[in-house]
Amino acid sequence: MVFTSLNFLLFFPILALLFYLTPLKWRWASLLAASFFFYINIKPVYALLLVGVISSTYLFTRLIDKSRTEYKKSLFMVINIILVLLPLFFFKYFTVTNNAIIQLMESRNLHWPLPEIKYMLPIGISFYTFMAIGYTIDVYNEELEADRNIGIVALFISFFPLILSGPIERAKNMIPQFREFHPINYENVAAGLKMMLWGYFMKLVVADRIGIYVDVVYGNILNHNGSSLLIASILYPFQVYADLGGYSLIAIGVSKVMGLNVMQNFKRPFFATSMAEFWRRWHISLITWLTDYVYTPLSFSLRKLGIWGIVLALMMTFMIAGIWHNAAMTFVLWGLMQGAFLSFEALTYKKRNAFEKKNNLNSNPLYLAFCMIITFILFASSQIFGRAITIKDSWMVFNKIFTDIDGAPYLDLTTLSYSMVGILILFLKDFKDEFYPGKFSFFQNQKLWIRYCSYLTFLFIIILFGVVGGNDFIYFQF
């Protein structure tokens, strides 16, 4: 059951009603039941994996808590991390590793094919695995106690709004909320529904419309010229933003309707003036997770190397982020590019800072706009590796953009004009929130009629211009 399905639109109001009819003390149980119902609806057998991850995490976090020695604590932490990572590694990397081994053996004239297993990646496996690992490390770091109630741990790991694509929440934020629910609050319900409405607009009207153009062009790179590829490559970051950003907003909104506060996942990323700032605004829950559980331990162990230790840790972290997206050379390069951008910024920070201060550039709108455009171009070029299937295809896209730009682009006028209007509305909303927070509000306007007209307008826009039966959410594949 996904957010854009009719099933979900029926499921959610019934669930919200049942949730609020359940006594406060048992709400965690009703949410847990709903979460499993939601997940089982996708593919029942994969719920067993989820149960395995929950049981292992519960058991080992309790053991970490009870252990007296540091050695035992770290041993239990490592065992659980390995155990919960096994299914993720198996489903994500078995086929690619198997193929690599077969190729290597055949290159040595050894024919000993291993059986080819092609399982569908259990949806959401990365996200709940990351949450389980985060919880385990937090318990080890004594940031919170291992919960004694397996139901609460199960709810944290399987909480249905977040399980398919995040935001990748932290136990420190969610578990205290699951332990103390509050009576129904109109403000929360209204705020949640508004977020959901905007999330659906981002996904159905903006992301899926852009997706039509991008899919056509990237689906046949060989036969499209540089102009079309340039347009598709500029549109693609907006598609991912509206797709994952929209999904996240629906997830946050659904939680909010039930009075639960989930972390923000995107913060107007295209207004970032550097790549470092961009990564503090884009897919925030993944990046903070990687920072805390991958980058920090790595950079800590490499700190003796000074700035080069930081560079190495950055490169390795983004390589891991890339390989997590997909075990392919395209994503290795994608990761290396992010690491290289951030390392370059870290190495030149002092000089840039002095130059900006000397010329008073930090408050110069033209300079800031220039930095935003450069940041966008850097990110969009890295996303070419994220969108093209192979390295060869990625180079072809770059090559055509630089050498084959004279021809007329492929123009699907309806798709392009709807996409442009969608992006413009999204941009104006983000621009207002970035530079004029609290002003020109529609959904939050003091006047009731403006608020309701705005809700209805966007509802109609979604119904009239939303792409029905469009793409799945992009991050379901990860």
Add this chain to the structure above:
Amino acid sequence: MEKTDVVTRLTIVFKNVFDNEALVLKDDLTANDVDNWDSLTHMILISDIEKEFEVKFKLKELNKMRNVGDMVDLLLQKK
């Protein structure tokens, strides 16, 4: 070692890492209050503090550190 000694030596390290001569350390100062104190400069700061005070931190200790006051307390414990 006295707390004032720790703060004086720590201030020199902070000023150098963040390239800010006007920086004044207070117990409740956090990364949010200092320009460019992010996850990249943080580890350089930690490494420079270890060199200045000739101590070794554990990762677990760093994870628990919430502000400059926690850092000063930890250094006082270690010296």
